[in-house]
Structure formats: structure tokens, C-alpha cells
Amino acid sequence: MQLKSDVVIVRYGEIALKSQRTRNRYEHVLISNIKKMLGLSSVDYSGVARDQGRIFIHTTDKAAVDITAKVLGVVSVSPAITTTSRLDDITRLAARVGEQIIKQGESFAIRARRAGVHKFTSIDIAQQCGDAVIEKVGDKHVYVNLSLPDKQIFVEVHQHNAYVYTEVVQGMGGLPIGTQGKMVALISGGIDSPVAAWLMMKRGCEIVFVYCNNEPFSDESNRERTMECIKALQAWSPEKLKVYEAANGKNLEAFLDRCKKRLLCVLCRRMMYRIAGEIMKKEGAYGIITGSSLGQVASQTSQNMMTEIHTFNYPIYHPLIGLDKKEIITIAQRIGTYEPSITPASSCSVVPDHPATAAKISDVSEAEENLNIKQMLQHTLEY
Template sequence: MRCVIVHYHELALKGRNRNFFEQRLVLNIRYVLQDLGVKRIERLRSRIRILLPAQLDDQIVTERLARVFGIANFSLAESVPLDLANPDLRELMRGAAEAVQHRAFDTFRITAKRADKRLSLTSMDVERAVGEHLREATNKKVRLIDPDLTVYIELLSKEAFYSTGKIQGPGGMPVGVSGTVACLISGGIDSPVAAYRMMKRGCDAVFVHFTGRPLVSRASEEKVHELVKLLSAYQRHSRLYVVPFGEIQREIVARAPAPYRVVLYRRLMVRIAGEFANREHCWGLVTGDSLGQVASQTPENLCVIEEASEFPILRPLIGMDKLEITEEATRIGTFPISIEPDQDCCSLFTPAHPSTKTRLDDIRKVERALDIGGLVKQGIDKAENTTFTFPE
């Protein structure tokens, strides 16, 4: 029987709540495979088994499961029946030999795990028996350290599974177990990585983008659509709010001292994003801030910006440097999109010498000259929203 065996790590530590986390993981797996004809997904002993239709392409299954948070690793496997009291390994040996016959290798090892300790054979007994059979069948050498090929065997109550490789999953927690957060996404390198990290911790992500329109083109919006579409492969659906921010910035420029503009922009952004967070039943806002990277990300300015938000502001990248963030963006695939040229609203009307140690009393004094409520309402009323689903 052709199947996938899914393993998870962190979920196994959840004690009495483990059932909830496992059910959510199964639900997410079922969702990403539903259009491929997969009907049976079962929870076994600390693992999940997915029964695959006969003609289903392994590559498609691999690509989908590699983006399901909560999966530590998985194997494309075959199964044979197993009798606990009187185990007969001949069918397991034959299947393992068939699985490796078209593989190019000189050395191999067998790694067996016994999930049900009532089995009369130990893991080492199985490794020796199957290893000896493969050695005779292939005339290849056994090497326990760094072999060319590893055959993985999992022994359950009524079945044994064998596979010739493990595929790394993204790890983390299943999306949906940690509520919903609103992610401010700029189209740059940092904010998509911040959203990815929160999704990996089990959060559903709603996205809010501030564009310089009507003073600039839609280039940044097109980039953000691509980024959200890519990130939607890690959760079942995403909603993106695009807020035209150019006129709001022009109002700030006309009425506020230049050094405070950047902080004022950000305080208005978190207020507007907070309104969408309320609408989407979020519990927090997420930004791509990295401590000290730009003027708005100094300790003093971060504190002043957060004061304007009714939600906690989560900053998963706060202790990372640009190289670390870029490496992660490259790994998850957002980097090539993020570096495409665009016209970012944050670069509009940027002062030559922005304040890096803004005091809350000073910024409140400046805001008295602005119709903050009216500007927030303007941003909300003119916002556009798009929904993305995966699979499309």
C-alpha cells in the first residue's frame, strides 16, 4: 500500500492538548491535498499516515507537504502486514529489496523504529535481518555512518512501513492553533519573513500593505500580491488589505516638522492596521522591525510607535541582522520578489535627518495639529482587499 508517513516533534510535547494540535495538523494536511484525490488521512502512534491514490505524482505531494507547518519530516513509503506475536519479515525484506533496486548506491544502512513494544522482535533484530537480506540481494556493503542510502522501517501494531528517504518539513506549529494576527507587509525583504515566522508558530496571517498611491505607481502593490500569494501556500487562505497612503503622507508633510514624519507615518499605519485587526478578530500586529536597522527602529522610536497601537506589536525579527533575514528570505522564496524595484510609500517625503530619539510628549504635541481620526478613517474607507486561497 502506497502512503506517506508524517512525523512531528513539537506537537508530541503538548500533553493533554496534544489531540487538539494533531487534529489541526490533519485538517491542514487534508486541505492542501483535497484536490489531489486523497481520501484517507489517519492518526497512528505519534505519526500520521496518508494513503495515496495509485497514479498521484509524488512530486506534487512532496511540494504540498513541505509547506505544511507542524510537519517535522515525512517519507513516501510502502506498507506490508505485520503480526505482533509471530512476525514474518519475508514480505518486508522483499519490498525493501524492490524499493532499492533502481537506486544507485554502494553502501547502505537500515534504520528501524518499533512503535509498538509488544512486537516480539526488537528494532535491532529487524535491522540485522533486513540488512542481511539487502546485502545478499544487492551485493552492496553495509555502512552505519554516512551511507549512500538509508532504508527507513517503521513497525506498528499491524503493519510495517519502509521507505528510502526522509523529506524535511518546515516544523513549527499547525497554522490555526495560535489565533490570527495582522501583518504589516511592505514589499521589502523583512516583513514577509516576519509573517512567515508567525505563521510557523501557528498563526493565521492577515496582511495590510500601505502604498504611496496616488502619488506613485502600483508597483509595490503588484509585488505584495506576489508575496502574499507565495505565503498563502503555508496557510489555507489569506486576505490582503491595500491602503492608499500617499494623500495621508502629504497631509503630514504639510502640518508636521520634518524630523517627526517617519514616526508619524508609522503611528498612523499601526492605527489603521489595528482597525483591520479588529475586523479580522486578530490579537496582535506583526512588523518586520529589526532593532537599529533604520531610524524608525531605534529603541525610543519603537516605543513611541507602539504606544499608538491598541494591540501588542510582535517583532519576530527584532534580534536578527540583515544578512540573517536575507538568508531566510532566500530559503522561503520571497527574496527574488522583494528585491524587484518599486516605489515604496516609506521613501516618500523622507526627511534628511529623521528623529531617532523621539519623545512621546513631543509626538503627541505634533499630532494635535492633525486630524488623526479623519486620517485613519480616510485610510480605511479607501482600502481595497483581495483574498488568496491555496490550492488556487
């Protein structure tokens, strides 16, 4: 009879390094996020519990494995079969698992781990389970290879139960969403900004998105692409992602009419920071996230980035600052935002041919003095 898993073992990483009080809080948030993600996919489970550095989801639904692996804060998951913590029960189950997965002439290894107080060691578990497997499938000419086995059987023994499994599905690690407060992320629908937002989600931040709509200097295709990127990021969030849309086209018109065109990108970025800053205050968030990567485009220079944040007294985070484009694309492909972000769409049609690469604070301040920035911001937020 085919053996079927009845539990999913969930492992986490740096949560275990926290103080006991913080660890308890983070574990509860992680369990809550797991339950929400399972619920969103209508996965049946009878319970979720924690025990000695592990979280256990009691379910026979195979979908629970991949869903749980996408919960940020999870390092890895394994579908497992439960038995008692008696050594004879463990060896019996390990032998049955070996019979099911090991083929003719293959090598195998037993990887044993135990927690709690037992009369046997991890070495005892590995040796006796290995002997039981060979006895069960000896006619297949199988043998033990601890260095590079064809198949691995994992055994975890806790105080009252033991778990046998053969598969370890990697998660993304990080911290559970909701443990590090709320952030506002500027998103444009390109490759970079969705990755920047995801990286902060991975560090435990709840994200509120702000999309600055540049129509008539872009069209609906850019908006659609942005919303598809947010939809891809939704797959990583246990809560519905909130999105604000701000009409930025009138602001661009004012910059074009009254300012030097080479300063357009810096002025636009400063206006987007103001918009995001107001939403940050409204949402009770703790900072703004951008997709800027140092030197990636002409306007993303260190001097420009310093000028862009002049006079702002809230934190602005650039998670991609030290990554090159290839590294960013690799992450985008892994998290599912790459395909929507390369969908053909309009870009801003008023980007100058020769943007300022070393914009001076004095020049930008002078340009903004010719504008009623406060009124422009108010009109944008009222839209």
C-alpha cells in the same frame, strides 16, 4: 518491477510535547490543513489517518510529498511502501528496496524504528533486513556502513503495518496554521515584512494582511510587488489569504504640511498601527505584526520603537527584531518571497534625509495634537 510508494509518512515535532487534549486538537488541525493543501493542488488520496505519533496519507501521487512538506507544523515527510508487521514480510520488502537503490560497491545502513508490541526488537529488524539485502544483492559487493553509508533504508514498524522508505524530505516544523489565532500583518513588499508574516504563520497564526498604499508618494509598482509577495506566501497557507488596502497618501500629506519632517517616519508608523488596530478589532485578531529589525535602518531604533507604540493597548509583534539582514534574506530565499521582494519598484519618495532616530514621546504627541488623527483614521478606513 519498479516499486512504488503507496503512502506518505508525515512527522511533526513540538505538537507531541503538548498535553493529550491539546495534542489531539493540534493533530486534527494539522490533518485538516494537509487535506486542504492537497486539495488545492488536486492531489488524489484515499485517506489521511494518524497512528502512534505519525500521520499517514494514502496516495501514490508523488506530488503529495513536496506539498505536504510545505504544510506548516510538518517536520518531515517520506514516501513509503506498506507491508505487514510480520518480520519476514518486512525483510523481504527491505531486500527488494535494497536491490532497487544500491549500486555496485556501495555501502548501506538499515535504520529501524518500531512502535507497539512485537516479538522482535529494532535491532532484530536492522540485522535481519541487512542480511536480506546482502543476500539479495551480494553480487554487487555491497557492505554495511552505519556511520556514513552511501544509501539508507528506513523501516518503521507499527502494530499492524510496517513501512519501508529511503527518502526523508524536510519540512519547516512549527505549529499548524490556525492553532494560535489570528494576527494582522503590515506588509510593504520589501524583504522584511513578508518574512515577519511567514514566521508568525510558522508559529500557527492565521494572517490577515494590511497594505498601506502611499500613492502619490509611491506608484503602482510598489503595490504590484507587495501583491506578488503575498502570492508567494499563499503557497504556505491552506486558506486564501485576506488582504486589506488602506490609502495612506493623504495622511502623509497632512504630516508633511503640519509636522516636522524628521518625525515623518514615526508619525507614519503610528498611523499604520492605528489602521491595523482597527482592522484587528474588525477581524477578531489578537495582535499586529511588523517587519521591524532593531537598528537595521535609521528610524528603527529602540527609542523610536518605544515612541511608535505609545498609548496603544494591543500587542505589536516584531518577529525579526534580533535578526540581521543576511539572516532575513536567507529565510526569504527559502520561503520564496525574496525574488518578488527585490523586483524594481518605487519606494516612498518623502522619507526624510535625516529622520529622527530618538523621537521623544512629547514631540510626537505635540505633533499629533496639531492633526485631527481620529478624522484622518476614519477617512482612511472609509476609502
